[in-house]
Amino acid sequence: MLIALGVSGGIAAYKACEIVRGLDKAGAGVQVLLTESAEQFVTPLTLQTLSRRKVLQRTFDLDAEKTIQHIELTRQIDALVVAPATANMLAKFARGIADDLLSTFYVSVAAPVVVAPAMNTRMWLHPATQQNLAALQARGVAVVPPEDGWLAEGETGVGRMAEPEVIVEAALRAARRSSELHGRKIVISAGPTREAVDPVRFLSNRSSGKMGFALAAACARRGAQVVLVSGPVGLPTPYGVRRFDVETSREMRERLLAVREGADAVFMAAAVSDYLPRASASKIKRSGGALELALDEGPDILRELGESRCERLLVGFAAETDDLLRNASDKLKRKNLDWIVANDVSRPDVGIEAEDNAVTLLGRNGERIDVPKASKGEIADRILDHVFGAAEVVADV
Ligand SMILES: Cc1cc2nc3c(=O)[nH]c(=O)nc-3n(C[C@H](O)[C@H](O)[C@H](O)COP(=O)(O)O)c2cc1C
DSSP, X not given: OEEEEEEOSSGGGGGHHHHHHHHHHTTOEEEEEEOTTGGGTSOHHHHHHHHTSOOBOOSSOTTOSSTTHHHHHHTTOSEEXXXXXXXXXXXXXXXXXOOSHHHHHHHHOOSOEEEEEOOOHHHHHSHXXXXXXXXXXXXXXXXXXXXXXXXXXXXXXXEEOOOHHHHHHHHHHHHHHTTTTTTOEEEEEESBOOEEEETTEEEOOOOOSHHHHHHHHHHHHTTOEEEEEEOSOOOOOXXXXXEEEOOSHHXXXXXXXXXXXXXXEEEEOXXXXXXXXXXXXXXXXXXXXXXXXXXXXXOOHHHHHHHTXXXXXXXXXXXXXXXXXXXXXXXXXXXXXXEEEEEETTOTTSSTTSSEEEEEEEETTSXXXXXXXXXXXXXXXXXXXXXXXXXXXXXTO
16 A cells, blocks of 8 residues: 655644654555645655655656656555645645646545645634635545644644544545445436427426536545446546436436446436426427426336346435435335435535535435535545445544
């Protein structure tokens, strides 16, 4: 196991030595990347001696054996941990700025990323820092939050970096995760469907696809071979994910049945139209009165998947406005699922279209797990932790 440890320029940089020792003791190799500011706080020689590897400091290093060393390294690591993570580095990561070795490395990494911020309380509470952090969490970056306590500048408050042992644990968990789903094929559906009313109009729903895309990204980070079948959404394809775009529920059904072969797990996160209009071949004209649309029942893809089970895990989603848990539990049984992810779409702050979600996972053996409000990236990781049975490994990162 090889872990990249990014050290940026805060007082807590000296604690990076303890982190290197902790990871080394646990049997992990450590490749340190040190920013120019961090060199003011801790010497490369100390970190090099402890890690027994040349510390990487510059993007343009004529002494390096490989000219594009940051890309070479991304192929080898199981996780990137940044401790301490400065306000500056969090901002660069959030915006994708790549103007030094560590920030360039971050945008090249596909493995899980953990950040342990450390800074003055006012820097920590600044909306800019909090927004950057939220953006990173939405992307699936794990945050080891700073603690409340005595800060180097003689103040007390939140901002002190978490203890090295906690960061070592988080790093090891993240690294183990990176290969957890290696060799597994996972199929995920996401987004809405569109059903034609006439050549220019359609019936659809407000699903943004963010939850399904976050799941696809999280599965890819854990090493799975991911196939994503997406309805019309404006989201970029997560790294390492094979994507098929579809428009209608019939296309969604056909594509899912075609790609399902050999899958270990299917997550049906798409919001598929239950009813399809009888489409008019020509544009419907205004007639001066009410217009009635006749709707036929569309394909029930989840039921079909449940009736012809071939994957080890079949996970459905229930977006409900009333009687959330009872409706979700009925759906779990009716559709022969292993798990159902229930979310309350009557809440404006979570669920459909929102950046965050809060869900309850119900299992076929009576399990009930409440996952409190968090970014969809974090929710995706929690769902995977539970449905793949590794909840105890990642419970508190
Ligand atoms: C003595 C001193 C201590 C600092 N401590 C922190 C800190 O704990 N956290 C932080 O975000 N920035 C801290 N800074 C500011 C950063 O060093 C500065 O923003 C720098 O540009 C960060 O560079 P880097 O992110 O490339 O390492 C400190 C600066 C000084 C002079």
